[in-house]
Amino acid sequence: MARPREFDETTVLEVAMNCFWAQGFEQTSVRDLAERMGITGASLYNAFGDKRSLYRQAFVHYLAQTVRDRVARLEKLPPALAIRTFFDEIIERSVDDEQRRGCMLVNAALELAPYDPEFQQLVAEEMIFIEAFFRRCIEAGQKDGSIADTRPADELAKLLLSVLLGIRVLARTRPQREVLEGAANGVLALLSKARTPF
Amino acid sequence: MARPREFDETTVLEVAMNCFWAQGFEQTSVRDLAERMGITGASLYNAFGDKRSLYRQAFVHYLAQTVRDRVARLEKLPPALAIRTFFDEIIERSVDDEQRRGCMLVNAALELAPYDPEFQQLVAEEMIFIEAFFRRCIEAGQKDGSIADTRPADELAKLLLSVLLGIRVLARTRPQREVLEGAANGVLALLSKARTPF
DNA sequence: GCCGTTCTGGCGCGCGTGTTCTAAAATTTT
DNA sequence: AAAATTTTAGAACACGCGCGCCAGAACGGC
Numbered sequence: 001m002a003r004p005r006e007f008d009e010t011t012v013l014e015v016a017m018n019c020f021w022a023q024g025f026e027q028t029s030v031r032d033l034a035e036r037m038g039i040t041g042a043s044l045y046n047a048f049g050d051k052r053s054l055y056r057q058a059f060v061h062y063l064a065q066t067v068r069d070r071v072a073r074l075e076k077l078p079p080a081l082a083i084r085t086f087f088d089e090i091i092e093r094s095v096d097d098e099q100r101r102g103c104m105l106v107n108a109a110l111e112l113a114p115y116d117p118e119f120q121q122l123v124a125e126e127m128i129f130i131e132a133f134f135r136r137c138i139e140a141g142q143k144d145g146s147i148a149d150t151r152p153a154d155e156l157a158k159l160l161l162s163v164l165l166g167i168r169v170l171a172r173t174r175p176q177r178e179v180l181e182g183a184a185n186g187v188l189a190l191l192s193k194a195r196t197p198f
Numbered sequence: 199m200a201r202p203r204e205f206d207e208t209t210v211l212e213v214a215m216n217c218f219w220a221q222g223f224e225q226t227s228v229r230d231l232a233e234r235m236g237i238t239g240a241s242l243y244n245a246f247g248d249k250r251s252l253y254r255q256a257f258v259h260y261l262a263q264t265v266r267d268r269v270a271r272l273e274k275l276p277p278a279l280a281i282r283t284f285f286d287e288i289i290e291r292s293v294d295d296e297q298r299r300g301c302m303l304v305n306a307a308l309e310l311a312p313y314d315p316e317f318q319q320l321v322a323e324e325m326i327f328i329e330a331f332f333r334r335c336i337e338a339g340q341k342d343g344s345i346a347d348t349r350p351a352d353e354l355a356k357l358l359l360s361v362l363l364g365i366r367v368l369a370r371t372r373p374q375r376e377v378l379e380g381a382a383n384g385v386l387a388l389l390s391k392a393r394t395p396f
Numbered sequence: 397g398c399c400g401t402t403c404t405g406g407c408g409c410g411c412g413t414g415t416t417c418t419a420a421a422a423t424t425t426t
Numbered sequence: 427a428a429a430a431t432t433t434t435a436g437a438a439c440a441c442g443c444g445c446g447c448c449a450g451a452a453c454g455g456c
Contacts, residue, residue, distance in 0.1 A: 029442075042405070128372075150388075166360030166363035166367070190348075240417090
């Protein structure tokens with residue numbers, strides 16, 4: 001057909017993702033984005049549509065690259081270890097997060113979702129996806145005896161999701177490892193049938 | 199002296215608080231604020247300083263009116279009941295929150311704190327205050343036998359704080375009572391020594 | 397080699413923002 | 427009553443925003 005793009009769409013989309021992740025939607029201007037992505041405004045609009053559409057694509061890319069990938073990777077582990085590793089990785093990420101960007105899913109849940117139905121849907125779906133992963137782990141753990149079965153699995157899954165989100169919020173102002181690990185160790189110990197840390 | 203104010207400062211500060219609470223800092227314009235508060239921009243600047251200063255005053259007012267008041271009120275209850283009631287009230291607030299404003303402390307933690315040291319300090323202090331309240335309840339409950347003592351109190355306090363923050367995030371996109379109560383019931387049941395709901 | 401299409405660069409529009417200024421109105425003190 | 431001081435009202439300023447427009451450059455199909 002005609003003249004091809006001079007940039008790699010995935011590469012620049014990841015740059016945009018990092019901008020939105022670190023600064024949020026409103027605080028990131030289209031001029032900022034274009035400069036950081038190494039393209040001009042017109043190219044940006046040609047390739048990704050308007051600012052909101054670019055954010056959506058960056059957000060979906062983030063979810064695929066972090067949440068979906070992590071769940072797929074941990075799903076193969078024994079259930080109790082999968083949950084333990086999930087929280088360990090999140091804590092590691094949070095402690096190493098010098099820019100204090102936090103979790104883009106949580107950020108979107110608070111900045112965009114309240115007034116944008118499409119993002120509300122996206123965020124809700126992703127949270128349900130994480131909750132379902134926890135539930136599968138808990139059900140399997142209750143079967144193999146590694147997780148206490150004094151409470152129903154779907155209740156405990158909601159609890160784990162809450163603790164996860166809470167840790168992500170906590171990390172924005174108190175990113176000390178002891179704080180985040182305190183919360184994670186607490187719930188994991190209570191979940192453990194053996195009453196010893198996972 | 200001279201001409202007195204035509205408006206009550208506390209009243210209009212509460213109006214500003216509700217604006218910031220519902221729409222966040224960036225999404226609320228000074229013109230919006232002035233109109234909703236029933237005063238002009240000049241009066242606003244005279245009485246409260248610039249926009250950021252007004253937000254700070256509204257935020258402090260929020261903390262005093264919600265967090266501090268709740269803790270003082272519940273501190274008199276038996277420890278296990280105090281924790282149970284705390285979560286019940288938060289869930290009630292979240293379910294009734296038709297505007298989806300969430301918790302202003304969490305909102306500030308994500309919107310302002312990451313790049314504003316003063317708000318980071320304010321938010322961190324308040325979270326430590328809530329954590330300390332939980333710790334006092336848990337220590338008392340472990341003494342009177344109503345709360346399991348298999349884990350140290352300060353770890354469980356961090357866990358409760360995380361669940362609280364997580365519920366506040368969850369409620370922004372999934373404000374169904376069953377979801378929020380699932381998380382709360384889960385952690386409270388695990389905390390209970392008797393293995394029955396609080 | 398040329399045409400049609402697409403991408404590139406940059407300017408500019410219209411608007412909304414936080415903030416400030418000026419002048420008039422109102423109230424206490426002298 | 428007059429002076430002094432503070433609050434009002436509203437216009438105005440400078441700036442940054444998302445977005446669109448337009449000329450030219452670069453490429454594929456004939």
